[in-house]
Amino acid sequence: MVKITIMGASGTIGKTVAFNLAEKDVIDEIIMFSRPSSHERVKGEILDMYDALAAEDIDCELKASSDYADLAGSSIVLITSGVPRKEGMSRLDLAVPNSKIVQEYSKQIAIHAPDSVILIVTNPVDVMTSIALKTSGFDKKRVIGLGNHLDSLRLKTLLSQHFHINSREIHTRVIGEHGDHMVPLLSSTTIGGILLKSFVEYMDLDVPKLVETLKNSGNNIISKKGATEYGPSYAISNLILTIANDTRKILTVSTYLEGEVEGVYDVSLGVPVILCKHGIKRIVPLKMNDEERTEFFDAARTVKKTTYELEKMLNKE
Template identity: 35%
Template sequence: MVINETGTVDLRKVAIIGCGFVGSSSAFALMQSGLFSEMVLIDADEERAKGEAMDISHGVPFARPMKIYAGTYDDITDASIIVITAGAGQKPGETRLDLVSKNISIFKSIIPEIAKRKCAGILLVVSNPVDILTYTALKLSGFPENRVLGSGTVLDTARLKYELGEHLGVDSRSVHAFIVGEHGDSELAVFSSATVSGVPISKMCELRGHYNHEENTHKISEAVKNSAYEIIEKKKATYYGVAMAVRRICEAIVRDEKSIMPVSNMMHGEYGIDDVMLSMPAVIGARGVETMVPIQMDEEETERLQKSAKTLRSVIDQAL
């Protein structure tokens, strides 16, 4: 047990609220991770939560000892991380922003339940539209900003690294680049500061025989932005990739890694943006978001980021 400024948390306990495709996949990924020794699953459909807990528990003999069970909000008080995946899923033809009203209503029933139990853990919002819902969770919970973050563009960034790795024929783990802004249609790939093991992306492309930089970067960024739509069209939902993103973020928190990830966090005048939560690289550790990391962007990228922020701000103004 660890006592922080707000109360006591068990670093080895995680709670997941919402047992749909994303919630159950995240629970499965976290069971395999070995990060936690206890996991509680909560869902409006109690039988669904019980079934998922039973099913995932049967894999424990192949992993590490772990207590997995369905519970209630009373079981989350001492969880170090509360992962929120509850909400309506994105349907074919829908944008993430189309989910706003439905999922804000759901959050208005979930977040007060967390707040009134004086939970001392970190809220990790995964439900879409994640930037809007992370902002909603922050305002409804009364938690300090560092303890409320969204999965943001962590998955989009992984998709970008994958696409660049495929394009260049290199290990995607050697690609250093970010998707920033909204986790959605106004997101942008920051190519101006992208590198492959320190080599600027344009130079690396030429080393690998690619010279049509503008055409190629546009094609890759569009593939990343539209990948969720393509997956949803083919299999009705996306969940494995985001489950791995949830696992990675939890890992950085539990191990106090100080890793830099593009999570949804609050802007306070950076790049001319204020009072909006969107994805920008930030140092992630045991306290949640420690500090935002300013990355180099050219003038066009900065303008696009500001436009993305305005899109989110207009939705917030209408919805809250």
């Protein structure tokens, strides 16, 4: 039996993930956890979802809860709760209020669902991944951040649209920080098995503009509709289903590094990993060119500094 708990289920991302997972008909039970003040609204969301699922003959059990005891038996606990990002606000601006939420939830997960995998979506996700890891006391393989998985999907879309090629033919990856210090690995990107730099049409690609567009993707959406919704929700669902089904895909998530990539340590960053039912099976080695390596080190310094300052503040309280 596969049981998933979504903490922050009253929010747009939380409820969209819940419905997407239920619709796939491979999850047995989904706990939609929220604050008591949102409990009735979540119950309403569930009734609405049941009506839709009935049309597809899907029997996934959905339950609204504000009781930490209901986390028991969860295979995966998703933390989406936090102050939402607004236009012009960096993910790092969210660090202080969101760290307190992630810290409290991580403590409760350790008590009530000690064998689960924790998946962090709350921003700044790389910093929050380290907070959740150290607070829960879990093995780092079982504490994962959404990281650059969404960024990688966005880059894939941009390249697909530029070259007018089916996105299935494009294999690319973004690593580093889920933020301004993300690192697109264009040196190892392939189209139809051909390295991007060897692709004739690559000469027409404005790389600086591409990278800038990629970095501003989230803000661009927020400026137009107020929040990101479908992209993050489906990227999160993709990670959850990969773990739940033990499909062992290589995806780019945020994980705590201890020297596995370029000797970087004591910081959570997005890197390619093999995901399995126990969380991260292993980090996948990768090669970068000199420019990418420099950018990756910059990401490590930035996220490590923010994490250190945040932990120092939390320890004083």
